[in-house]
Amino acid sequence: xxxxxxxDHPPERGxxxxxxxxxxxxxxxxxxxxxxxxRVYGEAGWEQFRLTTQAKFPGASSLSPEEIWxxxxxxxxxxxxx
Numbered sequence: 001x002x003x004x005x006x007x008d009h010p011p012e013r014g015x016x017x018x019x020x021x022x023x024x025x026x027x028x029x030x031x032x033x034x035x036x037x038x039r040v041y042g043e044a045g046w047e048q049f050r051l052t053t054q055a056k057f058p059g060a061s062s063l064s065p066e067e068i069w070x071x072x073x074x075x076x077x078x079x080x081x082x
Contacts, residue, residue: 001030002053005073010059018073024081031078050074 004020011017019027037046053074054060060068069075 001026001033002073003056006057006060006071008058010057010063010067011071013067014070018071018075022073027073027076028081030073031076031081034078 001022005011005018005022007020011020022030034046037049041049054065054068054072057068057072063071
């Protein structure tokens with residue numbers, strides 16, 4: 001889901017562009033999956049997944065880790081979608 005939301009190039013900084021065409025229900029599903037991964041693999045497992053996935057983002061090599069975070073779906077505040 002995160003790779004689909006990122007698209008072929010980095011989304012605009014902040015805002016809703018990091019969700020691409022996903023609707024609130026799609027983001028809520030992402031948050032549910034994130035919670036499940038946390039329960040099964042722990043925080044370290046989630047971080048490893050996040051870093052591995054971020055390395056696959058097209059155009060991410062030219063961005064700082066902070067910029068990648070802000071522009072990606074990983075930065076969503078899931079409390080808003082529960």
